Amino acid sequence: MPAPRRPRGWAVKTPAEALALPAVTWPGVDERLDAYYRARDRAGAPPAKQGPPAKDLAEALRLVELGQAVTFPPESVARRYPRAAIAYHRVEGLSDARLQVAWPETSRSPRVAEFVRAALGQ
Numbered sequence: 001m002p003a004p005r006r007p008r009g010w011a012v013k014t015p016a017e018a019l020a021l022p023a024v025t026w027p028g029v030d031e032r033l034d035a036y037y038r039a040r041d042r043a044g045a046p047p048a049k050q051g052p053p054a055k056d057l058a059e060a061l062r063l064v065e066l067g068q069a070v071t072f073p074p075e076s077v078a079r080r081y082p083r084a085a086i087a088y089h090r091v092e093g094l095s096d097a098r099l100q101v102a103w104p105e106t107s108r109s110p111r112v113a114e115f116v117r118a119a120l121g122q
Contacts, residue, residue: 015091022051024060024071039072039094061086 023038035041040048051069054060057077063069065085074097078088101119103112 015093016046018070018072018089018091019046020049021070022049022068024051024063024069025053027053028055036095037072039091041095042093057081 019039023040026034026037029037032041038048039045052063054063054071057073060069060071060073061081061083064071065083072091072094075090076097082088099119101116103116107113
C-alpha cells in the first residue's frame with residue numbers, strides 16, 4: 001500500500017495555517033471538550049472547518065495520515081505515537097492540557113498513593 005499523501009498546501013508553517021485546515025471532530029463529547037480538541041476553545045479562535053469525526057485517538061491519527069484533517073493532540077501523544085506519515089509540530093498559544101486525578105477517598109492502596117504522589121509531583 002502506498003504511503004498516504006497530503007493534499008497540496010498542507011505543509012503547515014504557522015498556527016494560523018494549522019487552524020485554517022479541517023480539524024477532526026469528536027461527536028458525542030461535551031461541546032467544550034470538542035472545541036478544546038479542535039483548538040477552538042480560546043477567545044478569538046477562528047471558526048473551525050469541520051473535519052471528519054473520530055471515535056478515538058487511533059481513528060483521529062488515521063484521518064490525519066489520510067490527509068483528511070488535522071488534530072491538536074498533547075505533546076505526549078506525539079511522543080508516544082510517532083507515525084511516518086504524520087508530521088507533528090508544536091503550536092504555541094493553544095490551551096494547556098490538564099490532567100485530573102481521582103481516587104476513592106477511603107483507599108489505602110500503596111500503589112494508588114504512589115501514583116497520586118507522582119501525579120502531584122511530590
